[in-house]
Amino acid sequence: MKIITLAAIGVALSFSTSASAQTVEMIVPFSAGGGTDSVARVFEPGFSEALGQTTVIRNVAGASGTIGAAATADAANDGSTIGYLPIGPLAIQPSLRKTSYNADSFSYICQTTSTPVFLLEKKGSEMKSVKQWVERGKAKRIVYGSSGPGTIPHLAMAAFAATAGLKAVHLPFKGTGPAMNAMAGGEIDLFADTATVLEGNDVTALAVFAPERLKTYPDIPTMKELGYDLDFSVWQGLVAPKGLPKDLQQKYAEACQKAIATDRFKSLAEKTNTGIKYRGPDAFEAFVAENTKKNRKILAEAGLVK
Known part of the structure; x- marks a missing residue:
């Protein structure tokens, strides 16, 4: 009986170690070498190190990023697949075309960048x-x-x-x-x-188009200062299929925060004039929902949404 118990414990420990050490696939919804891919490839090493697991980027390009976003939404929600998605496929394209997903199809992990226009x-x-x-x-x-x-x-x-x-x-x-x-x-x-x-x-x-003047361009006024309360930026973030367990969501969010704080990521941001912006799971989810609503209204007024 004792031998059986020890064997069972051994199997359980083996399974636990295997699960925690699984490779995480990070889907990027655009081709290798593009803007989103370039940022993701600098983000990934720091994220992988902080997570203590191997992360592998898979480019799933096409249809303005919606194919990769759909692949992320359709994957298993066990933490083995996440998506590094920008604003387009996440908060604009579902209003412009028929997609198999929408903003509610994901568990939100973190926002990584926000670059005002x-x-x-x-x-x-x-x-x-x-x-x-x-x-x-x-x-x-x-x-x-x-x-x-x-x-x-x-x-x-x-x-x-x-x-x-x-x-x-x-x-x-x-x-x-x-x-x-x-x-x-x-x-x-x-x-x-x-x-x-x-x-x-x-x-x-x-x-x-930002709420406050930028430190890098202190002499350029905001649209808000000039009487137009308009805020637009190009942003990116990390999501997972809907239903990601809360403990994994928090673990990935903490790794994300550490990844964007690395010298490697900060250097990229400085060289490419990319703004680093962290939002955790709840704040990022609320931000995407607000962005989606705002963008849909503008697209409708422009006659692009029926």
């Missing part, structure tokens, strides 16, 4: 302020560009145009590069995007 104009423009653009936009038509319908540049500009009462026309492009060429050629008047675009092109920032 700026209101941009062509460098050397005769217009020197948001006030001047608003005055012009109320008197005659202005054209704003985006990197595609439903993107954050589109949503930020659509919200600004609606709030300010501008006579504005949206001209979408297949990416930021073509849009910047159009701005240089005078085809579009305004654009909204992150500091990476600001630093890499001949554009000037008139304001930032």
